[in-house]
Structures are given as structure tokens and as C-alpha cells.
Amino acid sequence: MADQVLERDQTENEMLAGVNDDYATKYGFADAEDYVFKAEKGLTEDVIRDMSARKGEPQWMLDIRLKAYQHFLERPMPDWGADLSGIDFSNIYYYIKPSARQEDNWEDVPSYIKDTFDKLGIPQAEQKFLSGVAAQYESEVVYHNIKRELEDKGVIFLGMDDGLAQYPDLVREYFTTIIPHNDNKFAALNTAVWSGGSFIYVPPGVHIEMPLQAYFRINAKNVGQFERTLIIVDEGAYVHYVEGCTAPIYSSDSLHSAVVEIIVKKGGRCRYTTIQNWSNNVYNLVTKRAVAHANATMEWVDGNLGSKVTMKYPAVYLMGEGAHGEILSIAFAGHGQHQDAGGKVVHMAPRTSSRIISKSISKSGGRASYRGLLKVAEGAHDCKSNVVCDALLLDERSRSDTYPYIEINEQDVTIGHEASVSKVGEEQVFYLMSRGIPEDEANAMIVNGFIEPLVKELPMEYAIEMNRLIQLQMEGSIG
Amino acid sequence: MTAALEVTNLHVNIGENRILKGINLRVNQGEIHALMGPNGSGKSTLAYSLAGHPAYEPTAGQATFDGHDLLEMEADERSRAGLFLAFQYPVAVPGVTVAKFLRQAVNSRRQAINPEDAGMPIPEFRRLLREKMDILGIDQKFAGRYLNEGFSGGEKKRAEILQMAMLEPKIAIMDETDSGLDIDALRIVAEGAVRLHEMNHMGVLVITHYQRILNYVQPDRVHIMLDGRIVESGGAELALHLEENGYDWLREKYGAAEAV
Ligand SMILES: Nc1ncnc2c1ncn2[C@@H]1O[C@H](COP(=O)(O)OP(=O)(O)OP(=O)(O)O)[C@@H](O)[C@H]1O
Numbered sequence: 088m089a090d091q092v093l094e095r096d097q098t099e100n101e102m103l104a105g106v107n108d109d110y111a112t113k114y115g116f117a118d119a120e121d122y123v124f125k126a127e128k129g130l131t132e133d134v135i136r137d138m139s140a141r142k143g144e145p146q147w148m149l150d151i152r153l154k155a156y157q158h159f160l161e162r163p164m165p166d167w168g169a170d171l172s173g174i175d176f177s178n179i180y181y182y183i184k185p186s187a188r189q190e191d192n193w194e195d196v197p198s199y200i201k202d203t204f205d206k207l208g209i210p211q212a213e214q215k216f217l218s219g220v221a222a223q224y225e226s227e228v229v230y231h232n233i234k235r236e237l238e239d240k241g242v243i244f245l246g247m248d249d250g251l252a253q254y255p256d257l258v259r260e261y262f263t264t265i266i267p268h269n270d271n272k273f274a275a276l277n278t279a280v281w282s283g284g285s286f287i288y289v290p291p292g293v294h295i296e297m298p299l300q301a302y303f304r305i306n307a308k309n310v311g312q313f314e315r316t317l318i319i320v321d322e323g324a325y326v327h328y329v330e331g332c333t334a335p336i337y338s339s340d341s342l343h344s345a346v347v348e349i350i351v352k353k354g355g356r357c358r359y360t361t362i363q364n365w366s367n368n369v370y371n372l373v374t375k376r377a378v379a380h381a382n383a384t385m386e387w388v389d390g391n392l393g394s395k396v397t398m399k400y401p402a403v404y405l406m407g408e409g410a411h412g413e414i415l416s417i418a419f420a421g422h423g424q425h426q427d428a429g430g431k432v433v434h435m436a437p438r439t440s441s442r443i444i445s446k447s448i449s450k451s452g453g454r455a456s457y458r459g460l461l462k463v464a465e466g467a468h469d470c471k472s473n474v475v476c477d478a479l480l481l482d483e484r485s486r487s488d489t490y491p492y493i494e495i496n497e498q499d500v501t502i503g504h505e506a507s508v509s510k511v512g513e514e515q516v517f518y519l520m521s522r523g524i525p526e527d528e529a530n531a532m533i534v535n536g537f538i539e540p541l542v543k544e545l546p547m548e549y550a551i552e553m554n555r556l557i558q559l560q561m562e563g564s565i566g
Numbered sequence: 567m568t569a570a571l572e573v574t575n576l577h578v579n580i581g582e583n584r585i586l587k588g589i590n591l592r593v594n595q596g597e598i599h600a601l602m603g604p605n606g607s608g609k610s611t612l613a614y615s616l617a618g619h620p621a622y623e624p625t626a627g628q629a630t631f632d633g634h635d636l637l638e639m640e641a642d643e644r645s646r647a648g649l650f651l652a653f654q655y656p657v658a659v660p661g662v663t664v665a666k667f668l669r670q671a672v673n674s675r676r677q678a679i680n681p682e683d684a685g686m687p688i689p690e691f692r693r694l695l696r697e698k699m700d701i702l703g704i705d706q707k708f709a710g711r712y713l714n715e716g717f718s719g720g721e722k723k724r725a726e727i728l729q730m731a732m733l734e735p736k737i738a739i740m741d742e743t744d745s746g747l748d749i750d751a752l753r754i755v756a757e758g759a760v761r762l763h764e765m766n767h768m769g770v771l772v773i774t775h776y777q778r779i780l781n782y783v784q785p786d787r788v789h790i791m792l793d794g795r796i797v798e799s800g801g802a803e804l805a806l807h808l809e810e811n812g813y814d815w816l817r818e819k820y821g822a823a824e825a826v
């Protein structure tokens with residue numbers, strides 16, 4: 088036990104060398120634009136028709152896009168959650184194709200794009216601990232690769248566009264069945280202009296031991312990134328999918344609006360981990376939902392550290408008896424950031440169980456909100472659910488709110504709910520300092536300790552990444 | 567050169583309350599001093615003030631350590647200069663393991679000297695930690711536990727002494743480390759302190775209510791505090807005298823009010 092702790096420490100220390108670089112130097116660099124195609128600014132039906140034609144999509148997909156576009160136009164902006172008044176839909180590029188082809192060999196990726204992913208350490212990570220990697224740059228997936236032995240077992244891991252081209256029937260069977268085109272304004276927008284994202288199918292009984300990772304990068308100014316991900320985990324199968332995201336820092340805003348639909352069949356298990364580290368000019372408005380059938384398990388691990396505004400509430404619908412859902416959410420709101428995050432669990436079947444753990448940290452005037460829905464449908468007896476949300480405030484200027492909605496339509500259930508808000512204690516900081524640890528490191532230790540119960544559930548590499556990002560946030564120059 | 571902790575006419579307020587009213591005390595490295603006195607007389611306040619707690623405001627007087635003006639230093643600087651406080655009530659830090667915390671504390675020292683230092687190599691740190699834990703009879707699994715979280719009273723006190731052993735201070739203040747320890751633990755902990763005293767020439771200020779710990783950690787000087795002042799100082803026999811007679815004779819002598 089102690090040895091494991093120390094080992095993680097060791098790696099962490101190595102990785103922390105150079106952590107003093109701020110976001111700008113680590114992720115904030117931008118490449119010159121050298122694109123194959125960049126659509127005109129703003130959104131019209133023509134932009135959608137044109138991009139669909141360029142992608143060579145079937146008619147049914149174009150029909151869904153146009154239908155969704157109509158809904159997007161008609162649907163008002165949400166009147167709850169974060170302040171979205173800064174979004175100017177007419178000042179966004181909706182489709183940018185950076186390269187002609189998608190490659191499965193890094194050497195063939197255009198060198199300026201490859202350099203970006205090199206700097207972010209993606210090819211190295213692929214070598215070390217991943218089963219497969221997808222890299223999306225602006226609107227398109229530019230690199231995609233999966234270990235041969237998984238392919239041989241029938242695992243499909245493709246960019247969503249390729250998935251549609253190669254498995255149109257499978258895509259059509261599930262596309263928009265979990266998140267309909269009219270679910271909400273931003274899901275409608277995504278459905279209208281989606282591009283990129285991952286398509287994953289794991290055949291019955293196949294366990295993918297090491298994670299599949301997707302990496303999303305926005306490079307240009309005023310870009311909208313609208314990836315679409317569909318994951319189907321067949322009976323008794325297992326996959327851990329991880330996404331990471333960064334962008335350069337611009338003074339004008341970008342929009343990232345993704346949709347993720349997941350189906351976990353009988354006895355299957357899916358874990359979806361997000362480490363969101365967008366620059367502070369990105370609106371991040373994402374809809375994520377999974378259905379878990381009998382005895383299946385769905386786990387969302389959602390880390391939100393970057394962005395200007397995030398609104399994201401990963402959801403699990405427990406559809407079959409014995410299904411289990413888990414949402415572990417970590418949000419860090421620094422100066423100028425609003426993280427409106429949380430989770431939804433809907434118990435539709437008997438003997439289903441769920442756990443939501445949310446930990447938020449607010450600093451330097453940042454605002455973190457937990458927004459959660461827990462619903463138990465009539466007839467879903469013998470359900471168990473436990474919700475814990477803890478907030479940590481680092482100073483007086485920062486803010487934390489909790490909006491828990493609970494709707495129970497069944498008598499025979501066990502529900503636990505706890506919420507706490509705490510301030511970083513002067514006594515704790517003094518105690519650590521009295522052992523020679525400088526104040527900023529003492530604060531970072533307390534914050535890392537606060538999220539430790541969640542972080543320790545991550546594979547070591549991601550645990551380290553999470554701690555490193557927290558450290559970056561703590562050192563943020565705007566105190 | 568040996569370090570000294572020197573306190574001259576120190577006055578300290580907590581908020582509006584005057585707690586310390588002119589403390590004079592000198593502890594040299596290599597010496598053992600005991601500080602006794604009734605509840606609420608200001609012993610812990612003195613300890614916290616010397617360790618640099620930000621809520622304790624010195625209003626007059628001086629404190630120097632190893633030639634530095636202690637009152638100008640932050641708590642972490644004081645620690646790195648070689649002053650240690652074993653807390654009467656150690657604080658829990660959830661999610662931070664004992665091992666991680668101690669490694670950070672050890673590395674902070676190294677990095678203060680050389681900012682490029684990459685930290686003590688893991689095998690060396692592990693060996694050191696094991697060795698100290700064995701000496702203090704602390705189960706290895708404590709290294710992986712969260713700092714002071716759910717520790718029993720005695721476990722907390724032992725963990726304080728483990729930290730002291732890892733950091734090897736020049737002078738340590740042990741604030742009621744003996745309270746809450748069972749008889750065997752008291753002996754082990756006291757012997758741990760004596761060992762550091764003998765091997766590293768560590769100076770000690772033992773704050774206690776009882777003679778028991780002083781049987782192991784034998785004081786050169788004993789001081790008695792009453793109402794924010796040190797009113798009596800003497801040899802080891804002063805502690806024995808207190809054990810028999812209590813504090814009433816002092817209260818009479820110095821006209822202090824009865825403690826609450
Ligand atoms: N934060 C505070 N605010 C106000 N008064 C305080 C505070 N902390 C301590 N005091 C007061 O200062 C006085 C000295 O307290 P201190 O803890 O130093 O006593 P002590 O000698 O260590 O007692 P004990 O033997 O019980 O540990 C007490 O009257 C106490 O109530």
C-alpha cells in the first residue's frame with residue numbers, strides 16, 4: 088500500500104518537473120492554419136448541406152441534420168445554468184477540415200498537426216499505456232489507430248465519420264436513440280453540424296484492458312467543435328474510453344458542443360473518463376447519456392478543469408434489473424470560470440443502484456455549481472442510490488452552489504444524500520507549513536487531498552495528469 | 567555552532583485577547599527544558615506563536631532562533647530553519663497520505679537549499695521512513711493512511727514524533743505529546759525523543775502536566791507558566807514539587823485567579 092503510494096508519487100514528481108509552465112506555454116501554442124477546407128463563418132442550411140456532401144453521407148443522415156437544425160433555430164437558449172449570453176452563433180466557423188485523410192500512422196499526419204500532438208504527449212502515451220488512440224483536430228479526426236489484436240477480436244474503434252461510412256446500418260440503428268435530435272438546444276446544434284468523434288463497438292465478452300483514448304484539439308480562432316461519439320458495449324464486454332481536450336488561448340470565444348451516446352448491454356461495463364482542460368475562452372456545452380441494461384455498469388468520470396463556461400451533466404439510465412450507474416465528477420473553477428457540472432441518474436428498473444460523487448473547488452472568484460438529478464421511476468423497487476457532493480472554497484470571492492433534484496416515485500428505495508461546503512482551513516495550512524511546506528504547496532496538497540478519493544479510482548497515468556492540472560490551476564497567475 | 571531559541575519579553579494577542587504577557591525563555595540546542603503550568607496558562611499559545619501560527623499576533627518583545635528573527639519568518643521558514651512543533655492537537659488532512667506528506671516535507675527542505683533538487687530518491691526515502699517507523703513501533707500501513715484522519719489520540723501523537731524523527735530538527739517543542747499515550751507508547755515515544763537528543767544534539771522544550779514523561783526525557787530546567795508569564799524556573803526537582811503540591815502555592819504567591 089505504502090509502496091504504491093510512493094510509486095505514484097515518484098512518477099508524479101517526474102511529471103511535475105516543469106509544471107511551473109502555465110497553460111499558455113503548455114497547451115496554449117497555436118499552429119498556422121493550413122487547412123484543406125474551411126467553411127464560411129456562421130450557420131446556414133447550405134453550410135450543413137455542403138459539409139454533408141463533402142463527407143459523402145447517406146441521405147438519412149442529411150435529413151437528421153436538417154431536422155435538428157430546424158429545432159436548434161426554434162429552441163430558445165436555456166434560461167437556467169450558466170450565463171451563455173456571450174455566445175455569438177454567427178461568429179463561429181462550423182466546419183474546418185484540416186487534412187485530406189485520416190491516418191493510422193503518425194508519420195503520415197501533416198507535420199504541423201503531428202507536432203501539436205507530440206507536444207501534448209499523445210504518441211508517447213499511445214506507446215506506453217493505451218489500446219488505441221484517436222486524435223481530432225478542429226472538425227476532423229486526423230489520426231486513428233487501435234492495437235491489431237483488438238481489431239482481430241472484432242473491436243471497432245473508428246472516427247465517427249468513418250464509422251458511418253463503414254457501418255451505416257449499425258450507426259443508423261443507434262444514432263440519436265439515446266439523445267434525440269431535439270433533446271436540448273445544443274444537442275440539436277451538434278446533431279446538425281456534427282463532425283468527428285469516435286465510433287466504438289465492443290463485441291460480446293471482449294475486455295479491452297487498456298484504455299482507448301481520444302484527444303480533441305481546437306487550434307483556430309472562433310472555432311466550433313462538434314464531435315459526436317457513439318459507444319456500443321455488447322453483452323459482458325468492457326471498455327474504458329478516455330477523452331482529453333485543450334486549445335490555444337484567444338481573446339474571442341470558441342464553442343465546443345459534443346454529444347456522446349452510450350449503450351451498455353446486459354452484463355457489460357463501460358467507463359468514460361473526461362479530462363477537460365479547454366482554454367478559458369471556450370464555451371463547453373456537452374450532452375452525455377448512457378443506457379445500462381440488466382446487470383450492466385456505466386461509469387462516468389468527469390474532470391472539468393478548463394473552459395470559460397461548462398454545462399455538462401453526464402447521465403445514466405438504468406434500464407435493466409441489477410444495472411449500476413456511477414458518476415464521479417471533479418470541477419475546478421478558477422478566475423473567470425463557471426463550471427456548472429453534475430450528473431443525472433434515472434432508475435427505470437428494480438434492484439438498480441447508483442452513486443454520484445461530486446467534488447468541486449472554487450478559487451480566485453471562480454464559480455462551481457453542482458446540478459444533479461436523481462429519479463426513481465414507479466416500479467423500480469429495491470433501488471439504492473447515494474449522492475455525495477462536497478465543495479471546497481479557496482477564498483471569500485469564490486462561489487459554490489448545489490442544485491440537487493430528486494424525484495422518487497417508488498416507496499421501496501434507499502436513498503442517501505449528503506452535501507458539504509468547506510473552506511480550506513487555516514489550521515490545515517498552518518499544520519503543513521509547520522513542517523516546512525511552502526504555503527502554495529500546502530494549499531495544493533489540501534486540494535489534491537480533497538479530490539483524492541476520486542482520483543485514486545483513475546489509472547495511474549490519469550491520476551497523475553489530474554493532480555498535475557490541479558497544480559497548474561493552483562499556480563494560475565491570476566490569484 | 568549550536569542553535570538557540572531565545573524569547574525575550576514576548577507578548578502575544580489572539581484577536582483582542584492578551585494571552586502571553588512577557589515571556590522570557592532560552593533553550594539551547596542540546597538542552598532539555600520542561601514547561602508546565604495549569605490549563606489555560608498559555609503554554610500552547612507560546613508553542614503556536616513560536617511555530618508561526620498566523621492568528622497569533624506578537625505585540626511586543628522578540629524571539630530569535632539560530633540567529634534569525636523568528637517573528638519575521640513564515641511558519642514554513644521556521645520549520646526549515648530547524649524548529650519543530652509536535653502539536654497538542656494534530657490536524658487531519660484528508661486525502662493526503664502520511665508518506666506523501668512526509669516526502670513533501672523532506673523535499674521542501676532540500677529544495678529550499680537547492681531549487682533544482684529533484685527530491686529524495688524513492689528508495690532512500692522508503693528506507694528512511696521504514697527505519698523511523700520501526701523505531702517508533704508504528705505499523706508500516708500508516709504510511710498509506712491519510713494524515714491524522716481517523717487516527718486514535720495515541721496514534722496521532724506517535725505520528726507527530728515520526729515527523730520529528732524524519733525532519734531532524736535542531737530544537738523541538740513537544741506540546742503534551744504524553745497525553746493520550748498508553749504506558750508502553752509513552753516509553754517508546756519518549757525514547758525516540760531522547761535518541762534524537764543524544765544523536766543529533768536536539769534541544770527539547772517538553773510541555774507537560776505530568777512527571778511521567780520527564781522520567782525519560784530528563785529536563786535540565788523546568789519552567790512554570792501562570793497566566794501568560796513564566797513565574798518560576800528551576801531544576802528537575804521543581805516538576806516533582808508540582809506533582810506533589812499542585813499549583814495553589816503558586817497562585818497564592820503570584821496572586822493569580824483560580825483557573826476555570
Ligand atoms: N483562538 C483563541 N481565541 C481566544 N482565546 C484563546 C484562543 N486560543 C487560546 N485562547 C485562550 O488562551 C489561553 C491560553 O490557552 P493555551 O491553549 O495556550 O493554554 P495551555 O496552557 O496550553 O492549556 P492546556 O494545558 O489546557 O493545554 C486560554 O485562556 C485560552 O482560552
Ligand SMILES: [Mg+2]
Nearest residue numbers: 609610611654
Ligand atoms: Mg495546551
